[in-house]
Amino acid sequence: MADVIVDEGRLAKFCTQVFVKLGVQEKDAEITSDVLVASDLRGIPSHGVARLMRYVDGIRNKTILSDAKVTIEKETASTGVVNGGNGLGQPAGYFGMNLAIKKAKDSGLGFVTVHNSNHYGIAGYYSMMALKDDLIGISMTNSAPLVVPTFSRDMLIGTNPISLAAPAGKERPYVLDMATSVVPRGKFEVYERQDKPVPLGWAVDEKGVPSTDTKRIIDNMAKTAGGGILPLGGSGELLSGHKGYGMSLLVDVLSGVLSGSDYGPWVKTLKKDGTKTHINVGHFFGAIKIENFIDLNKFKSTMDEMMLGLKESSKAEGEKRIYIHGEKEYEKYDEYKKNGVPLQEKVITALKKLSEEMNIKYDIEK
Amino acid sequence: MADVIVDEGRLAKFCTQVFVKLGVQEKDAEITSDVLVASDLRGIPSHGVARLMRYVDGIRNKTILSDAKVTIEKETASTGVVNGGNGLGQPAGYFGMNLAIKKAKDSGLGFVTVHNSNHYGIAGYYSMMALKDDLIGISMTNSAPLVVPTFSRDMLIGTNPISLAAPAGKERPYVLDMATSVVPRGKFEVYERQDKPVPLGWAVDEKGVPSTDTKRIIDNMAKTAGGGILPLGGSGELLSGHKGYGMSLLVDVLSGVLSGSDYGPWVKTLKKDGTKTHINVGHFFGAIKIENFIDLNKFKSTMDEMMLGLKESSKAEGEKRIYIHGEKEYEKYDEYKKNGVPLQEKVITALKKLSEEMNIKYDIEK
Numbered sequence: 001m002a003d004v005i006v007d008e009g010r011l012a013k014f015c016t017q018v019f020v021k022l023g024v025q026e027k028d029a030e031i032t033s034d035v036l037v038a039s040d041l042r043g044i045p046s047h048g049v050a051r052l053m054r055y056v057d058g059i060r061n062k063t064i065l066s067d068a069k070v071t072i073e074k075e076t077a078s079t080g081v082v083n084g085g086n087g088l089g090q091p092a093g094y095f096g097m098n099l100a101i102k103k104a105k106d107s108g109l110g111f112v113t114v115h116n117s118n119h120y121g122i123a124g125y126y127s128m129m130a131l132k133d134d135l136i137g138i139s140m141t142n143s144a145p146l147v148v149p150t151f152s153r154d155m156l157i158g159t160n161p162i163s164l165a166a167p168a169g170k171e172r173p174y175v176l177d178m179a180t181s182v183v184p185r186g187k188f189e190v191y192e193r194q195d196k197p198v199p200l201g202w203a204v205d206e207k208g209v210p211s212t213d214t215k216r217i218i219d220n221m222a223k224t225a226g227g228g229i230l231p232l233g234g235s236g237e238l239l240s241g242h243k244g245y246g247m248s249l250l251v252d253v254l255s256g257v258l259s260g261s262d263y264g265p266w267v268k269t270l271k272k273d274g275t276k277t278h279i280n281v282g283h284f285f286g287a288i289k290i291e292n293f294i295d296l297n298k299f300k301s302t303m304d305e306m307m308l309g310l311k312e313s314s315k316a317e318g319e320k321r322i323y324i325h326g327e328k329e330y331e332k333y334d335e336y337k338k339n340g341v342p343l344q345e346k347v348i349t350a351l352k353k354l355s356e357e358m359n360i361k362y363d364i365e366k
Numbered sequence: 367m368a369d370v371i372v373d374e375g376r377l378a379k380f381c382t383q384v385f386v387k388l389g390v391q392e393k394d395a396e397i398t399s400d401v402l403v404a405s406d407l408r409g410i411p412s413h414g415v416a417r418l419m420r421y422v423d424g425i426r427n428k429t430i431l432s433d434a435k436v437t438i439e440k441e442t443a444s445t446g447v448v449n450g451g452n453g454l455g456q457p458a459g460y461f462g463m464n465l466a467i468k469k470a471k472d473s474g475l476g477f478v479t480v481h482n483s484n485h486y487g488i489a490g491y492y493s494m495m496a497l498k499d500d501l502i503g504i505s506m507t508n509s510a511p512l513v514v515p516t517f518s519r520d521m522l523i524g525t526n527p528i529s530l531a532a533p534a535g536k537e538r539p540y541v542l543d544m545a546t547s548v549v550p551r552g553k554f555e556v557y558e559r560q561d562k563p564v565p566l567g568w569a570v571d572e573k574g575v576p577s578t579d580t581k582r583i584i585d586n587m588a589k590t591a592g593g594g595i596l597p598l599g600g601s602g603e604l605l606s607g608h609k610g611y612g613m614s615l616l617v618d619v620l621s622g623v624l625s626g627s628d629y630g631p632w633v634k635t636l637k638k639d640g641t642k643t644h645i646n647v648g649h650f651f652g653a654i655k656i657e658n659f660i661d662l663n664k665f666k667s668t669m670d671e672m673m674l675g676l677k678e679s680s681k682a683e684g685e686k687r688i689y690i691h692g693e694k695e696y697e698k699y700d701e702y703k704k705n706g707v708p709l710q711e712k713v714i715t716a717l718k719k720l721s722e723e724m725n726i727k728y729d730i731e732k
Contacts, residue, residue, distance in 0.1 A: 208681070259660070264676070
């Protein structure tokens with residue numbers, strides 16, 4: 001099915017109205033919509049408005065609180081602990097990252113944990129917030145357990161993304177934004193729609209054995225019947241799957257254990273004690289003032305030099321281009337900002353349904 | 367050839383004498399030896415005393431200065447910039463990490479860059495220094511270009527390791543210490559000695575095409591004739607090699623660009639302008655005071671819970687054990703501390719040669 005092209009401004013406004021109708025404060029609704037639309041604009045539809053229904057469902061069944069208050073529980077000149085109040089992850093993340101940025105501007109460093117939060121969208125949204133102040137931004141979050149640790153057969157850790165954004169001079173900033181798993185869950189759905197086996201090294205079956213059986217993997221994941229996505233580096237230790245597993249734990253140590261949120265297998269609504277409650281996701285944000293270490297212009301010109309050097313180096317046989325992290329997303333952003341954002345037909349259908357249910361005018365198409 | 371078992375205390379003393387004879391201050395010589403022996407004790411011989419000759423050669427040909435002074439160039443309550451004076455990387459790293467630890471104890475966070483340094487041994491040595499004060503420790507370094515970025519055909523980035531150490535309660539600390547490449551260079555030498563092809567996904571040939579030809583890969587690397595080690599995730603983007611490439615850049619942004627050291631392809635003695643000079647490696651150290659975020663005992667008991675949960679979970683078919691990062695190394699440490707450290711015959715030969723050349727008593731064998 002062909003994608004439908006929509007106007008990003010009207011799309012954001014539509015999403016904002018959905019959240020407001022559900023009882024979310026207007027400002028928080030705007031932030032959440034901005035994070036979702038930013039993801040579509042950057043060519044990451046898996047984390048964009050396609051997820052709107054999950055948030056709506058979460059608010060409706062009260063695993064996400066619409067009237068949450070985000071508060072600072074503890075702070076020093078360079079550190080902070082934020083309680084997301086079990087509301088949407090985006091306003092909690094936005095608040096936490098802004099706190100880190102403020103502290104970095106004042107003291108040189110700002111590191112902030114957030115607990116009692118929810119899925120916060122793309123990690124890169126928050127790290128990139130630091131760029132406007134010429135800071136290095138860091139963003140991590142734990143997430144629902146979909147990844148199988150090395151030598152295990154169950155989904156016990158999250159896809160736990162890491163993002164770091166660093167400013168450059170003439171070049172676009174360096175923006176790493178990566179799940180610590182081989183691939184995100186959404187990639188399996190793409191292969192399922194195409195009725196294709198997934199590449200070996202993406203997932204294991206219910207016995208913990210590498211599998212390419214797309215349908216079986218997806219079914220197992222849905223039923224938590226064993227198996228799941230592999231960490232970056234794949235199965236076992238031969239291609240260093242234990243490193244991806246370790247990176248996922250690193251994210252959980254900082255976002256989960258240090259923040260006091262849930263961790264690993266318990267980042268879900270069904271908890272250890274059998275109760276069903278808030279998912280309690282944790283985030284970790286950092287901001288670093290470059291001038292505390294080196295002249296800002298020197299930093300930026302060296303970033304330019306490093307990135308240009310990589311891009312202009314000899315390509316592998318058959319390859320035309322070497323990318324810097326964030327470059328593809330900036331190009332999508334430029335394109336979609338100009339021509340409109342493509343949304344899948346099924347996302348459009350869901351939005352139209354919401355429009356009727358909530359009596360919100362559907363006027364997003366270009 | 368069988369390994370020779372040596373006494374770790376006498377081995378360290380031997381190495382210290384070597385460095386002192388070369389003009390290194392006794393304290394700095396002791397630190398350097400301790401880092402090298404710690405690596406052997408932890409079962410990472412590739413970064414242990416086997417490297418002694420490289421440091422000796424570096425000092426002899428003056429790419430490493432024996433009489434370097436490590437100085438603080440700039441500091442605030444939570445940040446610091448250290449100049450390693452182009453001396454050994456270990457005393458510079460030790461100094462930098464201690465500065466980060468002191469700042470974290472005083473202010474909650476300590477982040478320190480080091481430039482004008484050299485190869486500092488295992489990244490985990492420094493992150494683990496934070497554990498004695500119940501801090502989270504972070505250590506990164508850039509390194510000689512041996513890794514080929516995604517879609518490139520040349521070695522332009524380092525194996526750039528990342529380490530994070532976090533304390534636990536009854537369990538051993540979590541210690542991640544990983545190169546951001548699939549494997550370190552040393553692994554190729556192991557396959558070469560066994561006359562075996564390396565696994566597909568470890569390296570590319572001079573055209574940037576995946577290769578299993580161990581000898582050709584090693585020859586190409588030695589001659590910088592193209593090709594080299596792949597980033598974690600392997601070749602191209604199918605198994606997310608671009609993530610390992612991105613992690614390597616992340617390390618270089620923080621250790622290299624932010625520190626003002628050289629970066630990527632220039633972390634070597636031959637510089638862009640054709641001069642041969644100091645290698646100018648950069649490091650990045652961090653320390654985080656846990657109590658600024660959460661009760662220390664709560665943190666430790668949650669770490670225990672998380673790690674035990676992983677270890678006790680269902681194993682993949684045919685697997686007997688799920689590991690936590692650092693666990694294998696702690697077990698080697700216990701074994702070697704008790705029974706002595708195994709060194710390869712060729713390392714012993716090199717030490718005996720040094721003993722004669724420098725008139726240092728060879729008495730390290732158990």
